[in-house]
Amino acid sequence: xxxxxxxxxxxxxxxxxxxxxxxxxxxxxxxxxxxxxxxxxxxxxxxxxxxxxxxxxxxxxxxxxxxxxxxxxxxxxxxxxxxxxxxxxxxxxxxxxxxxxxxxxxxxxxxxxxxxxxxxxxxxxxxxxxxxxxxxxxxxxxxxxxxxxxxxxxxxxxxxxxxxxxxxxxxxxxxxxxxxxxxxxxxxxxxxxxxxxxxxxxxxxxxxxxxxxxxxxxxxxxxxxxxxxxxxxxxxxxx
Numbered sequence: 035x036x037x038x039x040x041x042x043x044x045x046x047x048x049x050x051x052x053x054x055x056x057x058x059x060x061x062x063x064x065x066x067x068x069x070x071x072x073x074x075x076x077x078x079x080x081x082x083x084x085x086x087x088x089x090x091x092x093x094x095x096x097x098x099x100x101x102x103x104x105x106x107x108x109x110x111x112x113x114x115x116x117x118x119x120x121x122x123x124x125x126x127x128x129x130x131x132x133x134x135x136x137x138x139x140x141x142x143x144x145x146x147x148x149x150x151x152x153x154x155x156x157x158x159x160x161x162x163x164x165x166x167x168x169x170x171x172x173x174x175x176x177x178x179x180x181x182x183x184x185x186x187x188x189x190x191x192x193x194x195x196x197x198x199x200x201x202x203x204x205x206x207x208x209x210x211x212x213x214x215x216x217x218x219x220x221x222x223x224x225x226x227x228x229x230x231x232x233x234x235x236x237x238x239x240x241x242x243x244x245x246x247x248x249x250x251x252x253x254x255x256x257x258x259x260x261x262x263x264x265x266x267x268x269x270x271x272x273x
Contacts, residue, residue, distance in 0.1 A: 047073060047080060054103035055155060058127045059182045061101075064174060069155075071171055078157045089146040089154075090131065096140035098156050099131035100124075105152035108228070111144045120231035122193075123149070125223055132179070133186050135159055149228070197234065199272065202243050205233050207271035210253065214262050222258025 047055075047069045055061040055069045065071075072078045080103075083089055089100065092111065100107065107130050109122040121144055124130045134140050140159070162175065192212060199205040209232075213220045230237040247253055252268055254261040262268060 051080060051103050051153070051155075054126055054153075055101065058101050058129070059185055060129065060155075060157075060175070060178045062178055062181070064171075064178075068171065072155075072175075075161075075171070076158065077161050077172070077175065078155050081154055081156050083148040083152045083154075085148055085151055087148045087152075089148065089152075090142040092144050093141050096131060096135055096142050097159055099129060099135040099159070100146075101155040101157065102126050102128050102130065103153045103155060105148065105150040105154075107152060107154075108147045108149045109144045110147055118231070119234070120228060123224055123228055123232065129182055129186065130154075132182050133190070136163075136179075136183070202233075202235055202239060203247070204271055204273070205235065206240065206243060206247065207252075207268045209233060210260060210262060211265070211268055211272050214260075214265070218262035218265055220260040220262070222256075222260075225258065 052066070052069050056064070056066075061068065073080065083105075089107070090096070102124050104126050106126075107124040107128075108120050109124070109130065111119045111121055113119055122130075130146055131142065134143050135157075136159075162172065162179070164172075196205060196208050196212070199208050209229075210220055215221075224232065226241060227237055230240045233240065244253075244255060248255050252262070252264045252271075254263060
């Protein structure tokens with residue numbers, strides 16, 4: 035990627051970088067010094083982008099993918115009328131571009147924007163997919179890539195199921211159930227506009243429906259976050 039987007043390379047991994055990488059699927063099971071070795075051996079580089087920067091453009095050749103260490107990425111397609119459709123939102127620990135990266139002739143499927151200042155590990159496909167005999171680190175990385183692709187497939191399948199819900203209430207219920215932890219709490223990782231774009235509904239209609247669901251005792255609205263109060267009823271609505 036070029037510096038025109040505001041990218042600033044940083045060769046030295048911080049403690050925060052190492053912690054975020056270790057928590058990601060790609061970093062699972064690797065030694066504590068693995069991130070430093072990845073950077074030294076040329077498998078990856080660290081880079082930062084400011085809010086609003088475009089990290090990749092739709093249809094351009096893809097030579098890398100991103101592991102978000104901090105901040106937030108949006109994967110965006112622009113419709114013919116000029117409006118934007120947010121396909122995905124990638125938070126710390128998540129991967130962006132990993133699925134298409136392993137295609138025979140990889141190209142970015144959409145534009146990638148920094149929704150917040152982003153610090154990312156940029157994985158080099160050329161180095162990772164080298165025909166040379168893999169040493170232990172690269173072999174472990176490739177194994178983790180398989181896990182990462184499985185996780186992304188699960189995520190995409192869940193999104194496909196979400197979009198089959200035709201009614202707004204059913205779509206909201208399915209989304210909230212899928213995002214909730216064991217205690218029924220849905221973290222406020224998305225803004226209301228991002229959430230509406232993710233659900234492919236209007237923000238106004240979504241906000242109105244959420245208010246109705248709260249009034250009926252199905253959930254509590256806590257700023258951006260939610261607390262599910264009647265999980266069973268929400269599951270029924272989500273079918």
